[in-house]
Amino acid sequence: MQKSQQNTLSANQDRGEIILCRDTPEVRAEFNRSVLHPLQLCQWGDFKECTGHEIRRYKLHLPDSRTYYAQLIVVPEPAPFLYWPRGPLPDHQILALLQRIGKEEGACFVKIEPDSSFLIISGQPNPKLDKHKKSLLRFGCRITEPYYAPFTCRIQLTKSLDELHASMKPKARYNISCAHRHGVTVREDNSPDAFEQYLHLRLMTMKRYGIRSHSLESHRKLWELMRKEGIAHLLITEYNGNVLAAWMLYRFRKTLHYPYGGSTRQNREVMPSYATMWEAIKFGKSCGCTIFDLWGCLGQTPRVDDAWAGLHRFKMAFSPSIYEYLGAYDIPSKP
Numbered sequence: 001m002q003k004s005q006q007n008t009l010s011a012n013q014d015r016g017e018i019i020l021c022r023d024t025p026e027v028r029a030e031f032n033r034s035v036l037h038p039l040q041l042c043q044w045g046d047f048k049e050c051t052g053h054e055i056r057r058y059k060l061h062l063p064d065s066r067t068y069y070a071q072l073i074v075v076p077e078p079a080p081f082l083y084w085p086r087g088p089l090p091d092h093q094i095l096a097l098l099q100r101i102g103k104e105e106g107a108c109f110v111k112i113e114p115d116s117s118f119l120i121i122s123g124q125p126n127p128k129l130d131k132h133k134k135s136l137l138r139f140g141c142r143i144t145e146p147y148y149a150p151f152t153c154r155i156q157l158t159k160s161l162d163e164l165h166a167s168m169k170p171k172a173r174y175n176i177s178c179a180h181r182h183g184v185t186v187r188e189d190n191s192p193d194a195f196e197q198y199l200h201l202r203l204m205t206m207k208r209y210g211i212r213s214h215s216l217e218s219h220r221k222l223w224e225l226m227r228k229e230g231i232a233h234l235l236i237t238e239y240n241g242n243v244l245a246a247w248m249l250y251r252f253r254k255t256l257h258y259p260y261g262g263s264t265r266q267n268r269e270v271m272p273s274y275a276t277m278w279e280a281i282k283f284g285k286s287c288g289c290t291i292f293d294l295w296g297c298l299g300q301t302p303r304v305d306d307a308w309a310g311l312h313r314f315k316m317a318f319s320p321s322i323y324e325y326l327g328a329y330d331i332p333s334k335p
Contacts (some may be wrong), residue, residue: 005103012015013045015063015096015097015100016060016061016062016063016096016097017060017061018058018059018060018061018094018097018100018101018104019058019059019060019061020056020057020058020061020154021058021059021069023057024234026205027057028042030069031057031069031071031334032229034067034069035069035071036088036115036313037086037087037252038067038086038226038231038252038257038259039085039086039115039116040070040071040085040086040087041226041229041231041252042057042071042101043225043226043228043229043231044071044225044226045057045071047218047221047222047225047226048073050218050221051214051218053073053074053075054073054074054076055071055072055073055074056071056072056074056105057069057070057071057072057103058070058072058101060094060097062093062094062097063093063210064093064154066093067171068087068088068094068311070098071084072084072101072110073085074107075111077180079108080106080107080108081102081107081108081109081110081111081330082102082105082107082109082110082111083100083110083111083112083113083147083293084098084110084111084112084113084114085113085148086114086115086148087112087114087115088114088115088116088155088302089114089116089132089326090112090114090136091123091135092139093332095136095139095141097273098110098112098124098331099331099332100247100335102332102333103333103334107333108332108333109142109330109331109332109333110143110330110333111213111328111329111330111331112141112328112329112331113146113147113148113301113325113327113328113329114325114326115133115325116325116326117152117323117324117325117326118323118324118326119321119322119323120259120299120300120321120322120323122325123300125324126324129324129326132326133327136326136329139331140332141329141330141331142329142330142332143328143329144328144329144330145328146325146327147328148296148326149295149296149297149298149323149325150324150325150327151254151296151297151299151322151323151324151325152293152294152295152296152297152322152323152325153293153294153296153297153315153316153321153322153323154291154292154294154295154320154321154323155281155291155292155318155319155320155322156290156291156321157256157281157284157285157289157290157291157292158290161214161281161282161285164191164281165278167319168317168318168319169317169318169319171317172274172277172317172318175271175274175317176271176274176275176278178271178274179270179271179272179274179275180275182239182270182271183239183240184237184238184239184244184270184271184272184275185237185238185239186236186237186238186239186275186276186278186279187235187236188233188234188235188283189234189235189236189238190227190232190233190234194234194236194246195220195223195224195234197214197236197243197246197248198236198246198247198248198262199219199262200235201243201246201262201263201264202219202246202260202261202262203216203219203247203262204262204264205261205262205263206262208265209307210286210307211307216268223248226250229249231250231251231252232248232249232250233248233249233250233251233283234246234247234248234249235247235249235276235283236276237272237273237276237279239267239270239272240267241265242266242267244263244264244266244267244270244272245261245262245263245264245272245276246261246262246263247260247261247262247276247280248260248261249280249283249284251284251287251289254288254289254290254291255289255290255291255292255293256280256283256284256287256289256291256292256293257279257293257295258292258293258294258295259295261276271315277314277318280292281318292320294315294320295317296308297312297316297320297322298312299313299322299324300322
């Protein structure tokens with residue numbers, strides 16, 4: 001796909017206006033103020049560019065005067081398409097503009113994976129989820145495989161620490177106490193040395209579970225970009241002078257996110273990961289966050305042989321609420 005040299009791709013009072021954003025400090029600041037998820041921040045786009053992707057940023061003026069910002073990733077193979085991760089809940093006006101973008105940029109389709117999730121109540125799918133899925137299908141969208149987990153789980157940080165502690169599974173409360181009894185400590189440490197410790201544990205963990213991850217240099221670039229913006233924070237967990245766990249957290253708006261972490265099998269009996277989670281909860285509350293998003297889970301009926309089953313059980317010990325995402329959809333460039 002050839003990057004458009006026009007600032008305005010197309011405009012029509014009845015159909016809305018599409019503006020290709022310029023890469024200036026003022027526009028970037030406006031863009032970041034308007035988006036609602038870390039994967040839509042300009043810094044995340046910069047990171048993707050460092051890994052070889054092209055990025056398009058658009059300002060969408062809808063016919064009813066609403067305005068949205070969209071950061072799309074160009075995926076050139078096997079057939080060129082644009083990908084919009086964790087954007088807003090799309091209605092037909094937004095979908096129509098995205099379809100026009102795909103057509104005018106020469107993409108076969110635009111893949112969307114919205115940051116739209118619905119609470120699972122009593123083990124049953126939320127009826128609002130089905131309503132929005134049907135709306136997307138009526139427009140002509142095609143269901144496709146998501147890049148990110150189809151479920152997530154969240155802890156409501158509006159509760160007091162006592163309430164949060166009491167709501168946990170007994171095993172989690174016991175393991176937190178166990179860590180404290182053994183003298184496990186957790187601190188925020190955003191120093192270069194702390195990042196290298198985190199990176200070592202992160203890569204060790206991915207190798208242990210056979211899970212692909214960003215390269216060494218990609219992790220460094222991601223940390224540099226998100227830390228400079230004040231988004232990324234590191235929690236370092238130690239026991240007897242040894243670092244046993246390290247988590248990277250994203251604090252954006254009123255939500256704390258847990259996208260990455262790493263640990264060693266050393267001294268697992270002192271429960272370092274449980275101490276880390278409890279301190280992460282306290283950290284989120286101290287920052288004024290109201291939600292702690294644990295960045296994915298396996299839903300209500302996880303497979304026991306899933307590679308993420310252990311991490312899922314760990315998260316469930318803290319009694320989060322489970323949400324199902326709207327999913328991923330392809331918008332054909334031609335209706």
